[in-house]
Amino acid sequence: MTTSPQNSADSRLPLVIEKNLDRILDTWISELQVDGGRLLNLIRESELREQASRFLDLLRKAIKVAGVNPEKTAAYDELRDLLDELSRSRSEQGFTPTETATFVFSLKRPLFRELKEAHGDNDTTALLDDIWQATMLLDRLGLNTTEVFINTREAIIQRQQQDLLELSTPVVSLWNGILALPVIGTLDSERTQTVMESLLQKIVATGSDIAIIDITGVPAVDTLVAQHLLKTVTAARLMGAECIISGIRPQIAQTIVHLGVELGNVTTKGTLADAFALALKKKRQKVQDI
């Protein structure tokens, strides 16, 4: 940062805010009514006024203590917390990041007007300096709200990814000693890992000796998916369970042949029902009409 301490000492910014707090607030609110778009449709004016006045108050205090550089100074923490909270609640209320940032940016005009008045016509250099610093400050605070907005979104995306991982790997017990694992969606390395783990654990927990892996819900089987499947089958076999792969659709069968993947001695069946019938046969049991 190039802001030298001298600059902030000369700055009239703190004084201007201090002296004209109410007037700035009023103009800011009317500015928001014009600029803010849907702002007042979604928030009551009293609430908006309260937020704006808290913001101004904290800004005034922060500038007084730490000057106009918000980077890493504790004095700005409270202000930043307010913005975080504001940004989060705005995004929940359905505001766009632009609308949220505009809340901060629209303070510029009222603030600049006061600065201009305080400096008069003679002192253009100092005025420009002050305006520049105020701009920098508000820009950073405004961008801050966008960042919080993005972080909130990213947290949601991450949570959903985790949900997907968990959701898509249920191992179900079909019969005494027969497990089924319906795989749905794309099998990438991370998911296969989860799938394999939950299958092996369930094999131990239930003492099953046959596991049916159904891939009806897998859109495409490439060499990586095939490799993952083979590894799962081998691991299950090491634990004493035999695997049957079912749900290989015609187009998948053809692709596997073209790829040259050898499924070797893995038993495969067209449908889960066929695989289940085979599993029952292997266990020397059958389902009968009564």
Place this chain on the structure above:
Amino acid sequence: MSGNEHLQLSISTEPDVVYVRQAVRKLASEIGFSLIDQTKLVTAASELARNALIYGGGGMATIEKKQQGTRTGVCLTIQDQGPGIENIEKALEDGYSTGSGLGLGLGGARRLSNEFEVKSAPGEGTTVSITRWL
């Protein structure tokens, strides 16, 4: 039809591979590929995109509709700036892999497409281009 539909996607994470696959499937089904041909093309795209990611350290995929006389097809070009392939003949052999895969990806992609071209030299990255006709 002169408007060449043409889509560029970057491949830098595993979800990008899935995205390439979905984009290829979308174009192929729009053009009218049968389910079997769609699956073949999608699988080939998956192999090549993953190769670019794993061996090439990421790259670009270009998916376009190709028109040649009365024929329509989908052309997919995958390009990476990785270490390149030392021996293309060998890389196309089944069961040969410098990594931990099955060694069937590149050869498999060739068998799954109608036209197949690899350009690569050590240190110069790899470009693989495949076309499948309707």
